[in-house]
Amino acid sequence: MDCIFCKIAAGQIPSRKVWEDARIFAFEDLHPAAPTHILLIPKQHISGLDAADGSHDELLGYLQRMAAHLARERRLAGGFRTVVNAGPDAGQSVFHLHVHLLGGRSLGWPPG
Numbered sequence: 001m002d003c004i005f006c007k008i009a010a011g012q013i014p015s016r017k018v019w020e021d022a023r024i025f026a027f028e029d030l031h032p033a034a035p036t037h038i039l040l041i042p043k044q045h046i047s048g049l050d051a052a053d054g055s056h057d058e059l060l061g062y063l064q065r066m067a068a069h070l071a072r073e074r075r076l077a078g079g080f081r082t083v084v085n086a087g088p089d090a091g092q093s094v095f096h097l098h099v100h101l102l103g104g105r106s107l108g109w110p111p112g
Ligand code: DGP
Pocket: 004, 015, 016, 027, 028, 029, 030, 031, 039, 084, 085, 091, 092, 093, 094, 095
């Protein structure tokens, strides 16, 4: 599987790791869009949210809960946002499911 995020999770491509356990890997985004910009990914390859099925329900919930945990660790008391871009119209550029955790500045709404 020639997937850049699979390689990051496997340690084959370097990244600034924030969290790792048996199921997920979290690392700093290469092009941060906010003072805190962390990507949380499942170690299992899922190409995107549109490819998730019922067997992934627990994993999807875990990614969100761990995003909130990392937000607390970063002391994002003012708030934070999680984002999943799904498909080209949403700007998904890496086809391995990932949750963006953004915070540390005021985040506009609606997103672009
Ligand atoms: P998306 O547009 O939702 O597919 O977001 C992909 C994000 O992944 C984007 O914000 C930049 C980040 N990214 C892409 N390649 C790498 C990489 O090799 N290392 C790291 N740390 N981030 C990457």
